[in-house]
Amino acid sequence: MTASSPEGAKTSDLDLIDGLMQLSFIVQAILGRLAGEQGLSVTQLRMLAVLDDREIGMRQLAGILELEKSSVTGLVDRAERRGLVRRIAVPGNRRAIHVTVTDAGRAVVHLVREAVRTEIGQLAGTLSDSRQDSFRRSVEALIRHYVTQHAIPL
Amino acid sequence: MTASSPEGAKTSDLDLIDGLMQLSFIVQAILGRLAGEQGLSVTQLRMLAVLDDREIGMRQLAGILELEKSSVTGLVDRAERRGLVRRIAVPGNRRAIHVTVTDAGRAVVHLVREAVRTEIGQLAGTLSDSRQDSFRRSVEALIRHYVTQHAIPL
DNA sequence: ACGTACTGTTGGTGTCACGAACCAAAATAG
DNA sequence: CTATTTTGGTTCGTGACACCAACAGTACGT
Numbered sequence: 001m002t003a004s005s006p007e008g009a010k011t012s013d014l015d016l017i018d019g020l021m022q023l024s025f026i027v028q029a030i031l032g033r034l035a036g037e038q039g040l041s042v043t044q045l046r047m048l049a050v051l052d053d054r055e056i057g058m059r060q061l062a063g064i065l066e067l068e069k070s071s072v073t074g075l076v077d078r079a080e081r082r083g084l085v086r087r088i089a090v091p092g093n094r095r096a097i098h099v100t101v102t103d104a105g106r107a108v109v110h111l112v113r114e115a116v117r118t119e120i121g122q123l124a125g126t127l128s129d130s131r132q133d134s135f136r137r138s139v140e141a142l143i144r145h146y147v148t149q150h151a152i153p154l
Numbered sequence: 155m156t157a158s159s160p161e162g163a164k165t166s167d168l169d170l171i172d173g174l175m176q177l178s179f180i181v182q183a184i185l186g187r188l189a190g191e192q193g194l195s196v197t198q199l200r201m202l203a204v205l206d207d208r209e210i211g212m213r214q215l216a217g218i219l220e221l222e223k224s225s226v227t228g229l230v231d232r233a234e235r236r237g238l239v240r241r242i243a244v245p246g247n248r249r250a251i252h253v254t255v256t257d258a259g260r261a262v263v264h265l266v267r268e269a270v271r272t273e274i275g276q277l278a279g280t281l282s283d284s285r286q287d288s289f290r291r292s293v294e295a296l297i298r299h300y301v302t303q304h305a306i307p308l
Numbered sequence: 309a310c311g312t313a314c315t316g317t318t319g320g321t322g323t324c325a326c327g328a329a330c331c332a333a334a335a336t337a338g
Numbered sequence: 339c340t341a342t343t344t345t346g347g348t349t350c351g352t353g354a355c356a357c358c359a360a361c362a363g364t365a366c367g368t
Contacts, residue, residue: 123300138285143180
């Protein structure tokens with residue numbers, strides 16, 4: 001692992017795999033920093049992002065985030081304490097609950113989302129348009145391949 | 155952030171930025187899983203990988219990992235307790251120390267490294283050779299751009 | 309109605325990361 | 339050559355995060 005951190009980056013002699021690893025660390029670092037600026041962890045961001053779309057129960061949320069249910073309980077607890085998220089009762093099922101983003105939560109998530117888009121977009125903007133598109137298609141292919149291969153829930 | 159987790163992946167409608175985010179989560183997930191199989195966290199893996207090359211002090215290590223020195227103290231503590239790493243005195247400087255990987259540590263790191271290479275390699279192998287090379291060059295360009303833009307230590 | 313399966317929570321443990329305070333050695337100033 | 343400042347590392351306290359095992363209550367099949 002010559003390529004394990006953004007700074008450890010030797011900017012030379014990188015094969016695809018090392019490159020992918022480095023790149024993942026870079027993206028995560030950016031995400032972490034921008035989320036952090038809004039007082040969010042990457043996990044919290046991820047959760048809010050998931051909930052931005054849908055409104056689901058703890059169980060499903062855990063599934064999507066690939067976390068243990070108990071972990072999600074804590075995650076939601078903290079987010080709820082900050083008023084980013086709410087637990088709402090599911091009518092007709094007294095044991096299940098649904099988690100929803102509050103307006104505040106939505107605001108924060110969109111704020112971070114924008115910041116991420118500009119920052120990563122800026123980075124990607126250094127590639128020529130054709131290169132960019134080719135790159136995008138490759139990324140898409142990798143993701144598609146991964147998700148299909150990994151029999152993923154929801 | 156439609157694209158926040160490997161499973162949240164909609165496999166469609168992904169632009170470059172969402173794709174990059176998703177991909178970073180996928181890579182991190184793979185790293186986390188494979189490292190975890192050897193009882194390592196991603197951070198530990200990263201540290202060991204860094205030390206595999208060089209032999210440096212706590213300060214530098216913190217710099218490379220982008221962590222606070224105090225965090226690194228704990229990190230090294232735990233790794234040392236597991237016999238993966240050692241603190242050695244620096245001759246001629248009685249306050250500085252150097253951290254080195256033990257044989258055991260090296261063994262583990264290489265083991266994980268191999269696993270990662272095969273797994274990610276397998277993923278990347280689904281791209282045609284020419285696409286793969288183009289992709290690699292783009293990744294390289296992004297990394298290079300990032301590191302230069304971010305005035306990175308060492 | 310009984311037992312089983314499911315949803316979510318609790319409690320305990322360990323890792324990770326931070327900041328502030330601190331120590332001791334080293335470098336620098338005067 | 340002392341006095342001050344800087345530097346390398348550690349300690350301590352705090353909080354987030356994630357896991358596991360155990361639990362409570364609800365839903366459901368038969």
